[in-house]
Amino acid sequence: MMLHLTNDYAGSQVYKNLICELDKYGVQQTIYSPIRNVESIDKNKVKLSTEGSKIIYSHILNTHTDRAFYKRKVKKILTDVEAKIDFQSIECVHAHTWYSDGGVAYELYKKYNIPYIIAIRNTDLNLFWKLPHLKKYGLDILKNASRIILISKIYENRILLDQKINPIITSKYNVIPNGIDDYWVRNRECNKQKVSDTPQLLFIGKFSRVKNVTTLIHAVEYLEQNGIICELNLVGGGGKQEVKVLDYIKNKRNITYHGKIMDKDRLKEFYRNADIFTMPSKSETFGLVYLEALSQGIPVVFTKNEGIDGLYSNKIGEAVDCNSAQNIAEGIKKIILNYDEYSFDYNTITLNHDWKEIALEYLDIYTTLKNEK
Structure with missing residues (x-):
């Protein structure tokens, strides 16, 4: 036993x-x-x-x-x-x-x-x-x-x-x-070939200090101030920062809150409509949502020295300083400008998990x- x-x-x-x-x-x-x-x-x-x-x-x-x-x-x-x-x-x-x-x-x-x-x-x-x-x-x-x-x-x-x-x-x-859940293994998708005219960013997670959604929002604002307009889709919520986050974004035209979504078919559509998955957590044992995003063929923005950093040598995305909105923005910008370089083996990555x-x-x-x- x-x-x-x-x-x-x-x-x-x-x-x-x-x-x-x-x-x-x-x-x-x-x-x-x-x-x-x-x-x-x-x-x-x-x-x-x-x-x-x-x-x-x-x-x-x-x-x-x-x-x-x-x-x-x-x-x-x-x-x-x-x-x-x-x-x-x-x-x-x-x-x-x-x-x-x-x-x-x-x-x-x-x-x-x-x-x-x-x-x-x-x-x-x-x-x-x-x-x-x-x-x-x-x-x-x-x-x-x-x-x-x-x-x-x-x-x-x-x-x-x-x-x-x-x-x-x-x-x-x-x-x-x-x-990762067998659903993502069975429904893996090939790499997205090009970024949308208005780059689509996706965050899925709790609105907590650890998940760092507020710094991500500031990174999107920094990009806008520097001439790069992105749309950020937030899925999830809860956590101690939920009220603060929802109040802050209520007049932001390029940031949309979609609530908690548990249905995997709906989550799959969010991943596939996104260009980049962005979750610069302050700390992360692993981060299954990164793998879910990779299984759907989109690159990820993650935190240096945490979670999936170093797991794969090929270009799955960009590792960033989670405490710097500017550095997060630079990571997002790098992926946008060089999107075709992020051509990882989504099949092997998914089957490895x-x-x-x-x-x-x-x-x-x-x-x-x-x-x-």
């Missing part, structure tokens, strides 16, 4: 897609997800066909204090997971983050000697690892992990430059990027750990 520990199962399709593909390969899984809000119960719930597999949502986390007191949060989850799961049957633990899930996996390892793997994500590197009082504990989690998964090439580069982390993980890490193949990589790791136990 494989135990998945994932604080964010309800909040992301990534975990659901991986678990569903593993289920098709007959992997017996228990997915344990501690949650903060009762509304998250049953989100991303799927029916697993492998006998004995199940998803456990546990409403035990506090929205405020558990974020502030990390060690207390780990202890709370540990107590709860021990009460709900029979560890006699658990052969391996997959912690889907280094700190929030990995801390629990590490404590279970000390108590039950169950091998575990961890994934390193955005908040691990950009938040937890920067806290001095959690560095030693973070290193202990890494030292005792059997395998470490890095989600992107740029995170591999950043981590290997860290002299404290490098010697611990060098011999036991894999770079396994996230996959097929969850069926990614699940096989994880299955190989699980099998190795079970055999070594």
Whole structure:
């Protein structure tokens, strides 16, 4: 039995897609997800066909204090997971983050000697690892992990430059990027050949500080001031900046807000009508929307040293400084003026992120750990 520990199962399709593909390969899984809000119960719930597999949502986390007191949060989850799961049957633990899930996996390892793997994500590197009082504990989690998964090439580069982390993980890490929903694999589209007379920009995401939509809007204004008129289509919303953003753009003729769109057929049309996908996030583990855009044949504007930066050597778009509206504008302008140079292999890129193949990589790791136990 494989135990998945994932604080964010309800909040992301990534975990659901991986678990569903593993289920098709007959992997017996228990997915344990501690949650903060009762509304998250049953989100991303799927029916697993492998006998004995199940998803456990546990409403035990506090929205405020558990974020502030990390060690207390780990202890709370540990107590709860021990009460709900029979560890006699658990052969391996997959912690889907280094700190929030990995801390629990590490404590279970000390108590039950169950091998575990961890994934390193955005908040691990950009938040937890920067806290001095959690560095030693973070290193202990890494030292005792059997395998470490890095989600992107740029995170591999950043981590290997860290002299404290490098010697611990060098011999036991894999770079396994996230996959994309099978819909985008089946509906991939060839590269767009030329930019529209009025370049069409697309943003899909939450209106939050991290997703950085306000700086993107200022970049579009900078382009207009310098004689390049673009139309920016915003899809998504929510987040703490929604009111501010909607109020700011209400009189902007070249910026249109389309609301939240969940229907993939409609999203596909937005991608295909766009010339450039633009999301200069302040931090990003991976960013599935970039891959969705690439699957539809359009180049992307993304942030240097985050997400998909460095994943592909061919020209998929431009990496920009997320804190500079001018630099973002320059990245957009460069793509507009040299559009035919961004001729990437959309077919290969899309197939590289097929969850069926990614699940096989994880299955190989699980099998190795079970055999070594």
